[in-house]
Amino acid sequence: xxxxxxxxxxxxxxxxxxxxxxxxxxxxxxxxxxxxxxxxxxxxxxxxxxxxxxxxxxxxxxxxxxxxxxxxxxxxxxxxxxxxxxxxxxxxxxxxxxxxxxxxxxxxxxxxxxxxxxxxxxxxxxxxxxxxxxxxxxxxxxxxxxxxxxxxxxxxxxxxxxxxxxxxxxxxxxxxxxxxxxxxxxxxxxxxxxxxxxxxxxxxxxxx
Numbered sequence: 553x554x555x556x557x558x559x560x561x562x563x564x565x566x567x568x569x570x571x572x573x574x575x576x577x578x579x580x581x582x583x584x585x586x587x588x589x590x591x592x593x594x595x596x597x598x599x600x601x602x603x604x605x606x607x608x609x610x611x612x613x614x615x616x617x618x619x620x621x622x623x624x625x626x627x628x629x630x631x632x633x634x635x636x637x638x639x640x641x642x643x644x645x646x647x648x649x650x651x652x653x654x655x656x657x658x659x660x661x662x663x664x665x666x667x668x669x670x671x672x673x674x675x676x677x678x679x680x681x682x683x684x685x686x687x688x689x690x691x692x693x694x695x696x697x698x699x700x701x702x703x704x705x706x707x708x709x710x711x712x713x714x715x716x717x718x719x720x721x722x723x724x725x726x727x728x729x730x731x732x733x734x735x736x737x738x739x740x741x742x743x744x745x746x747x748x749x750x751x752x753x754x755x756x757x758x759x760x
Contacts, residue, residue: 553567553570553576553659553660553661553662553672553675553676553677553678553679554650554661554662554663554667554668554671554672554675554677554678554679554733555567555661555662555663555664555667555668555678555679555680555681556663556664556665556666556667556668556669556679556680556681556727556728556729556730556733557663557665557680557681557682558682558688558712558715558716558719558727559582559626559688559692559712559715559716559719560683560688560689560691560692560695560712561681561682561683561688561738562681562683562691562738562741562743562746563663563679563681564580564582564663565743566663566681566743566746566747566750567580567661567662567663569743569747570661570747570750571661573751574658574659574661575656575657575658576653576657576658576659576660576661577649577653577654577657577659577660577661578660578661578662579612579646579649579650579660579661579662579663580615580663580664581642581646581662581663581664581665581667581671582629582663582664582665583615583620584607584610584615584642584645584646585629585630585632585633585642586620586621586625586626586628586629587606587610587614587615587617587620588603588606588607588629588632588638588642589625589626589627589628589629589630589631589632590617590619590620590625590628591603591606592628592631592632593624593625593628600637600638603638603641604641607641607642607645610645618699621695621696621699622701623703623707623708623711626711626715627711627714627715630714630715630718630719633665633718633719633722633724633725634718634722634723634724636724639724639725643670643671646662646664646667646671647671649662650662650671650672650675659676663681665719665725665726665727666725666726666727668680668729668730668732668733669725669728669730670725677734677753677754677757678730678732678733678734679733679734679735679736679750680729680730680733680734680735680736681736681738681746682735682736682737682738683737683738683739684737684739685709685712685713685716686709687738687739688712689705689708689709689712690705692708692712693705693708696708734753736749736750
């Protein structure tokens with residue numbers, strides 16, 4: 553399964569629920585860019601070889617670091633995402649997860665910005681999950697507040713708006729809805745209702 557979405561639209565939450573329900577490997581591809589974005593902020597001598605080494609030794613637990621959700625790291629990740637060579641490194645890792653998951657899994661579900669258009673073009677299921685900016689900003693604001701981050705709703709909204717622009721207008725692999733992706737707007741949907749809708753769509757396609 554391939555899922556694309558703008559930030560804080562709920563794609564990650566749904567991908568985790570789907571992974572658990574169907575025993576799939578889950579990969580939040582955006583977290584990889586955030587991890588490299590963090591690496592960039594922490595190293596004055598940031599370079600391609602440093603990224604290559606990080607990707608080679610990447611562990612899934614590395615992506616669980618709650619610090620990766622911060623705005624500075626998000627901005628750094630957006631800059632990283634423009635680099636064609638770094639994208640190629642990350643792309644190879646993503647494809648390996650998508651098409652060669654450990655045998656204990658029945659398959660894989662990846663979410664990000666270019667999963668349906670680049671990474672998993674022939675995925676069995678392809679979704680584009682979105683929500684309006686005000687809803688996404690509130691969600692991210694509450695998420696950051698739980699982590700005791702000192703931010704305002706206005707700052708979060710501005711940050712998401714800037715990220716949307718960068719994600720949709722970058723030269724390589726921009727965020728876009730592919731023609732064969734099913735659109736789901738979560739603005740007025742609860743997590744449970746959204747999951748139920750996705751499952752219904754999947755079961756209908758499988759039965760056909």
